Amino acid sequence: MPIILETKQITKRFGELAAVNNLSFDVNEKEIFGIAGPNGAGKTTLFNVISGIYSGSGEIDYFGERIDRLRPFQVCLKGIARTFQIPTVFSTLTVYDNIRIGAHFGNHSLNEKKIINDVLEFIGLTEKQHIEAKHLPLFDKKLTMLGAALATEPKLILLDEPIGGLSPKEINESVELFKRINNELGITIIVIEHLMKVLMAISQRMMIIHNGEKICIGSPEEVARDKQVIEVYLGAEYA
Amino acid sequence: MVNNLLKNLSRIGLLLLLAILPILFHDNDHIMNIIILCLIWGVVAASWDLILGYANLFSFGHLSFFVIGGYASGLLAKYIGLTPWLGYIAGGIAAAIIGFLIGIPCLRLKGMYLAIVTFSLNFVLPTLIVWAGPGKFENFSTGGSWGLTRIPAPSLFGYVFTRQELVPWYYLSLGFFIMFLSIIYLIIKSNIGLAFIALRDAEPQAKSLGVNEYKYKLLVFALSAFIAGSAGAYYASYFSLISPASMNLDVFLIVLVMVLFGGLGVFPGAAIGAFIITIVNELLRPTLEWRLVILGTIVILTMMFMPKGIMDILALLGRLMKRILNIRRSSKSTPA
Incomplete structure (x- = not known):
């Protein structure tokens, strides 16, 4: 599998604190790559650096091309979309217009309407497309945010704790959706998640970070056996 | 259904009312003048709402674009002989260029910081205008603190608009108002x-x-800035005067009250706010310096009880009307 994203020694400091510290890893095309770690480990900061919201030091290559000096909208136009930990939607716009933002600004395709309708169908919100986003329940907000990201037709999508706060049924539906995004649409996924059971079930490879540093990378089985991971993150019951 | 019908009816009614207003007031210059001012400030307030309410950028130098437009078109008309019609466009372009240049250092600023930087325009621009007055540029003088006077009015098919006849001015202003409100609506x-909206x-x-x-x-x-500048050019040709006083602090506050009272980011709230506040401001004239106190109180109450301004009241009225209509309909349809 060719490498879609390669980070080389990326570091992001806030004053004295290195939220991301000298982090290097590769993500293969078409894989689901999981990221976990304790609160404050630097997972979201890492996403913000990749998507251009923060500028750090080090190098980020996307299909061999440097993207670490690009602004967020340029990163998006290269084909990297993302969702946010706190479900953010354009609250005064309808579901349709939320997705239209991604289809219009993040995508150079001329067939805007078809993309929006396909995305609505894919996330299952066709019937709710005229509802203003602020009136949506949490799960639909998350779907809308995901739909807007998908409407940019990305090759790589970064999902930041996409199932936080959802019911078990909604979690199952989400997981199915992530698998379809990966299988049917052929989109590479990097996903941050706290629920280890879910993360291990969907990821081909995983990385555990702690204090901004990588402590382990490998298949879910390898990660679950790693002594350091058990010590700082998983706790004894996984041993 | 009922909602759409109500909306369309109120729109048509409003347009009809605007079209026949001169029949009621044509011989009262004072009232005609106030209605024309409502239309001009309606455009200014709606253009300010575009950046303040829709883009959520605290641009507090908006009146300087209005004044720049007035001076640009006035100077071009007086010293180069540019027709006021082209002056309205030229005033808009001049303001848009300055707006663009002001925008550059503001790109990375947010909230209060953006407000402070843009607010400083209200002090810089009058100083520059007074500096560029008589004695500095003989052939292109801004007129100093007196302002630029004798700005020509437009003419149409041989008819020259004059302050002696306000009905033609009224219809011209109405056309100007409808055109710019339509443009703002299309932009939104x-x-x-x-x-x-996405960035907001x-x-x-x-x-x-x-x-x-x-x-x-x-x-x-x-x-x-373009729309405010064009409105400024129009204002200058209507009064045949533009002066630094047009951006005094009380004017700034009154226009801000129009936008806030009309409702931020709820088109056409700002324009409706401009109509109401222009008239209220006129009615409050006898209260002298208490006027600003009363307007300030209106802002505080608006912010506290109806954050979307007058549009909150309209939405409430709409719901009430709908309920009344629905009750009527259901009482009709129930068999006796």
Whole structure:
């Protein structure tokens, strides 16, 4: 599998604190790559650096091309979309217009309407497309945010704790959706998640970070056996 | 259904009312003048709302674009002989260029900081205008603190608009108002407006979805300044005068009250606010210096009880009307 994203020694400091510290890893095309770690480990900061919201030091290559000096909208136009930990939607716009933002600004395709309708169908919100986003329940907000990201037709999508706060049924539906995004649409996924059971079930490879540093990378089985991971993150019951 | 019908009826009614107003007031110059001012300030307030309410950028130098437009068209008309019609465009372009340039250092500023930087325009510009007065530039003088006087009025098919006949001015102003309100509405509904709203509602997400925030921030500065500048040019040709006093602090406050009372980011709230506040301001004239106190109180009460301004009241009235109509209909349809 060719490498879609390669980070080389990326570091992001806030004053004295290195939220991301000298982090290097590769993500293969078409894989689901999981990221976990304790609160404050630097997972979201890492996403913000990749998507251009923060500028750090080090190098980020996307299909061999440097993207670490690009602004967020340029990163998006290269084909990297993302969702946010706190479900953010354009609250005064309808579901349709939320997705239209991604289809219009993040995508150079001329067939805007078809993309929006396909995305609505894919996330299952066709019937709710005229509802203003602020009136949506949490799960639909998350779907809308995901739909807007998908409407940019990305090759790589970064999902930041996409199932936080959802019911078990909604979690199952989400997981199915992530698998379809990966299988049917052929989109590479990097996903941050706290629920280890879910993360291990969907990821081909995983990385555990702690204090901004990588402590382990490998298949879910390898990660679950790693002594350091058990010590700082998983706790004894996984041993 | 009922909602749409009500909306369309109220729109048609409003347009009819605006069209026949001169029949009621044509021989009262004082009232005609106030209605014309309502229309001009309606455009200014709606253009300010574009950047303040829709793009959520605290641009507090908006009146300087109005004044720049007035001076640019006035100077071009007086010293080069440019027709006022082209002056309205030239005033808009001059203001848009300055708006664009002001926008550049403001790109990375937010909230209070943006407000402070743009607010300083209200002090810089009058100083520059007075400096560029008589004795400095003989052939292109701004007229100093007296202002630029004897700005020519437009003419149409041989008819020259004059302050002696306000009915033609009224219809011209109404056309100007409808044209710019339509343009603002089209901007809001276009993809440009979508970008403004996206950046307002959730900026990081908008950026991650491909919205180039610098481009759209500069665009909203330039567009809103253009409309304010064009309104300033129109105002100058109507009064045949533009002066630094047009951006005094009390004018700034009154226009801000129009936008806030009308409702931020709820088109056409700002324009409706301009109508109401222009008239209220006129009625409050006998209260002298208490006027600003009363207007200030209106702002505080608006912010506390109806954050969407007059549009909150209209929505409430709409719901009430709908309920009344529904009750009637259901009582009709129930068999006796």
